[in-house]
Amino acid sequence: MTTPTALGIDEARTRLHELTVIDVRTPGEYAGGHLPGALNIPLDQIRRALPDIRQAAARGDVLVVCASGARSENACRTLAAHGVASATLSGGTAAWAAEGNELQRPEGASRATWSxxxxxxxxxxxxxxxxxxxxxxxxxxxxxxxxxxxxxxxxxxxxxxxxxxxxxARLPHNRPRSADLGAPPAPLRDR
Structure with a gap:
């Protein structure tokens, strides 16, 4: 298997406004802080969201992120196997934050969420x-x-x-509420 293309932190920061960013971490990790504008589609939900991810990829580049890069590489391989080109963020959200970049948190989300x-x-x-x-x-x-x-x-x-x-990842604090499972693909259609 080939290693997916990786974007460096600086390149991702300058292109963030033109990328569709998909965060494949658990909802609990996502709530702890994610790249601005990132959509949460946990790794185990990628196949289900494929039609919407394909549409987003047809409109522009897709950047897949996770905590360190391992899960996003797996997601990129899955997407590539289904004809969707994507890239990972070198070092993941950990490297993004380490370089002083902003992490967003949903309203009311606790900063105490563990990776x-x-x-x-x-x-x-x-x-x-x-x-x-x-x-x-x-x-x-x-x-x-x-x-x-x-x-x-x-x-x-x-x-x-x-x-x-x-x-x-199956524990309740790491799982989306049932209403959230259908939510991530909808914003993909609007990008």
Missing amino acids: MERQVRFTAGTLVLVGLLLGFLVHPAFLLVSAVIAGGLVFSALTDTCGMAAML
């Missing part, structure tokens, strides 16, 4: 710690919990996938 990476680190660390404590205090078999989590993290790094992130 998916932070949620994974917290969950993995907690499970490893619990496995160790229970393994030493209750029964050595609980050490397997820590071993399984460690193995999962190694597998995640080698394959650039994350099963724990996929599970955490």
